[in-house]
Amino acid sequence: MSDNSKCDNHVLHKSRRKVLKSLAAGIGLIALPGKEASASVWEEFFQKHFRELSKDELKQVITRLEKKYSQQFGKQVNVKATPPIEGVKYGYGLDLSRCIGCRRCVYACVGENNQSRDPQIHWIRVMQLDKEKGVDLSHAEHYYNPATVPEKGHFYMPVQCQQCEKPPCTKVCPVQATWKENDGIVVVDYNWCIGCRYCMAACPYGARHFNWGKPGLPAKDVNTNTHYLGNRPRPKGVVEKCTFCIQRTREQPGRYPACEEICPVGARKFGNLLDPESEIRYLIENKRVFIFKEELNTQPKFFYFYAT
Amino acid sequence: MKTRSLARPMLVLVALLSVQCLSAARSEAARVKEFDRSGKLVVVEKTGAEQLPTYNIKNKQPEKIYPVPRPPFSEGVFPCSQCHSYIKPNPKQRVLTDYHEEIVLHHAEGQRWCTDCHNLLNRDKLRLVSGELIDFSESYRLCGQCHGDKFRDWKVGVHGKRTGNWNGDKQYLLCVHCHNPHDPKFKPLKPLSPPERPGSIRH
Numbered sequence: 203m204s205d206n207s208k209c210d211n212h213v214l215h216k217s218r219r220k221v222l223k224s225l226a227a228g229i230g231l232i233a234l235p236g237k238e239a240s241a242s243v244w245e246e247f248f249q250k251h252f253r254e255l256s257k258d259e260l261k262q263v264i265t266r267l268e269k270k271y272s273q274q275f276g277k278q279v280n281v282k283a284t285p286p287i288e289g290v291k292y293g294y295g296l297d298l299s300r301c302i303g304c305r306r307c308v309y310a311c312v313g314e315n316n317q318s319r320d321p322q323i324h325w326i327r328v329m330q331l332d333k334e335k336g337v338d339l340s341h342a343e344h345y346y347n348p349a350t351v352p353e354k355g356h357f358y359m360p361v362q363c364q365q366c367e368k369p370p371c372t373k374v375c376p377v378q379a380t381w382k383e384n385d386g387i388v389v390v391d392y393n394w395c396i397g398c399r400y401c402m403a404a405c406p407y408g409a410r411h412f413n414w415g416k417p418g419l420p421a422k423d424v425n426t427n428t429h430y431l432g433n434r435p436r437p438k439g440v441v442e443k444c445t446f447c448i449q450r451t452r453e454q455p456g457r458y459p460a461c462e463e464i465c466p467v468g469a470r471k472f473g474n475l476l477d478p479e480s481e482i483r484y485l486i487e488n489k490r491v492f493i494f495k496e497e498l499n500t501q502p503k504f505f506y507f508y509a510t
Numbered sequence: 511m512k513t514r515s516l517a518r519p520m521l522v523l524v525a526l527l528s529v530q531c532l533s534a535a536r537s538e539a540a541r542v543k544e545f546d547r548s549g550k551l552v553v554v555e556k557t558g559a560e561q562l563p564t565y566n567i568k569n570k571q572p573e574k575i576y577p578v579p580r581p582p583f584s585e586g587v588f589p590c591s592q593c594h595s596y597i598k599p600n601p602k603q604r605v606l607t608d609y610h611e612e613i614v615l616h617h618a619e620g621q622r623w624c625t626d627c628h629n630l631l632n633r634d635k636l637r638l639v640s641g642e643l644i645d646f647s648e649s650y651r652l653c654g655q656c657h658g659d660k661f662r663d664w665k666v667g668v669h670g671k672r673t674g675n676w677n678g679d680k681q682y683l684l685c686v687h688c689h690n691p692h693d694p695k696f697k698p699l700k701p702l703s704p705p706e707r708p709g710s711i712r713h
Contacts, residue, residue, distance in 0.1 A: 290677075295668075305702040322706045345707065350698035455678025467696060468671030468688070478546070480676075481667040487548060489668070509669060 242266050251378070252391040252430065264430065271428075271435055275421040283430045284452040286385035292446050292503065293386075293482040294459075295471035296360060298492070299508045303328050303351045303358030307461035307470065311362075314447060314460035315433040316425050318417035325411065325444045326362045326461060333357055337492070362461075363388065363409040363444035364494060364502030371401035371410060380441070385452070386475075386503050387445050389431035397439040406495050410443045446472070475503065485509070573651055576665070576682045581646045588646070590633035599630050616693040627652055627691075653685045660685075 245266055249255075255263060264281050271279035308326045317323040329342040333355050342359075352358065369388050372380050379394035380401055402410045416438045428434040432448035447459035451472070457463070462470040473480030485491070485507050492506040542556045559571065581588075593609075603623045606613070615622065629635045635643040636652050644651055654661030663669035667680065670688065674680040688696060 287677075297668075302696070302699060303701060304699045305704075308705075309702050324705050327705070345704045347701065347704045349700065351701045352698065451676060455675035458673060458676050463673050465671060466688075466699065468669070468683075471668060472676050474677065478548070481672075484666045485668050509663060 242270060246393065249393055251394055253381075267430070267434065271424075274435070275419075275424045277421065277424070277426060279424065279426045279428060279435075281428050281430055281434050282449060284448075286383050286387075287452060287454065287456075289474075289476055291386045291475045292365065292451060293473060293475035293480075293486075294365070294446065294504045295473075295482050295485045296504070296506050297467075297469040297471070297509045298357060298359060298506050299510045300467045300469035301328075301358045301360060302467055303330055303346070303356075303360075304466060306464045306466055307360060310460045310464035311444070313423065314425055314450075315445075316417075316419055316423075316428065316435055317411075317442070318413060318415075318419060318436075319423070320418035321415045323411045323413070323417075323442070325409070325442075326360050327408065328358055328360045330356050330358055337494075359506070360461075361407055361409070361494070362504075364407055364500065364504040365444075365446060367501035367503060368499060370404040370406065370498075370500060374400040374404040376400065383431075387431075387448055388443065389445055389448070390441055390443060391431065392434070392436050392440045392442070395440040397441065399441060401441055406498055406500065410441050412441050413438050573648075574665075575648070576650065577679075578647055578650075578682050578684045579687070581649065581684055582687055583646075588634075590628075594633040601625055601630055613692050616695075617691065647684070649691075650685055653691075657685075 245262070249263060250259065252260075260283055264283060267281045268279060271281070305328055308324050308328060311317070311325050312319070312323075315325065317325065327344050329339075329344050330346040330353070331337060331343075332341050335341045337359065346353070365386055365388055367382075367386070369382055372378075372382060372388060375381075376398060377394060377396055379396065380388065380390045382388050397412070399412055402412060413436055417436055419435060424435070425433060427449055429445070429449035429452070432445040436442055447457075447461075450457040451459060458472050459470075462472045471481050471485060473482035475482055477483065482505070486505060489507040489509055492508075493502055494504070494506060539555055539557050540561065541553050542561070544552060544554050546552045625637075627636055629637040629643055632643065634646075636646060636649055637643055638652060639655055650661065650664065654664075660669045664682075664685070667682075670685070671683050672680050685691070
């Protein structure tokens, strides 16, 4: 039999060009939202990077998100995009001589920042360390659960995003979905994040968390005061992190972060590093200060200190 | 002769003026060079009172009043005078048996007695070592007499909890909101639940 007759026998006889064309069109169709998708999905699909949005575009994005979240949770959810305050660089202080490891901060943070309850995501991890060993992470335990804390011979070290001045996480992002703002807060645009998790690998503090599943956030627990770059509800497949409660601290007057407000021993301090009268400056100038993994030169704006 | 008679009142006037100027310099605001916390030489505006030598206790600035919530009194005990105005003050050191027996002093108990801090005659007031009587809402001054380092840190918001706005109004807590003045060691707490182990998290 000749080659020609072989082709004739084939039922779906098409030219090579036609096959490639239809294949490309098919793939394109799969990638695009379906017919039933509403206009908002299209808008979200074609949304620009947060920092390239014009004022009007940002307004549209905010309105779209507010509508989406309000529908999703059945109550009015407000989304802000408050810009950094001029002349402010946030700094955080944590008194290691006071912290008793009660984990009140962990759950205050979850409530304030709309983290997924199930699967569980915590932005703060409290490590129990041996007083004899000091800050030696090979002896750190964060699943401790005694009847009461503090336990004898131990001290406690909560770790969260250190808001580095030289953040390794933002450097590795292939799409620039995460960056450091002018007030020093490292933020993530959840609409731009592709979920590659390079930043999680780059962060030496384990401060970034991935939404492996659809975030389980009960409507009754939603904090409706949200910020685009902070605690607005996240989709599945994006990375999230502590933002020093950007939705609270970027206001005039700005409230203290939720973890600072809840701490029963007053171990947490927060303020403007550029203000010589702030408590954060006082403790840096007058107390023994410890910077976590200083040798990595990430230059955290999170200062552990000993007040005693 | 005429010039001499004029010169005398002029001399008196000049002397009076110079005395006036000197005293004015002492009591009026002035710019003073000082080292700030970071060791930089700065020029600061100082009021007359601030320029007086502080080693003299009479020149001491009155303590700033800090905004604090109501002191954590036990239910129904305040004002103390509602009972104590009918009781004859007894300054004798003894074991309390009729009332307040739940108060067990565990705060340098060997060296202290109720009336070292509570005023004997007016029970609604606290008493400083200097004899000054203060309200319970100013009790930080009483604690600060011994714990001066903590008081200093508390004032700038580094010791103890301060809430409110980082760039606005701040709410202080009194020492006694966290430390029982009769037994000041911070009491242990039950920790909230630990995080789930990675194996048990369902996605």
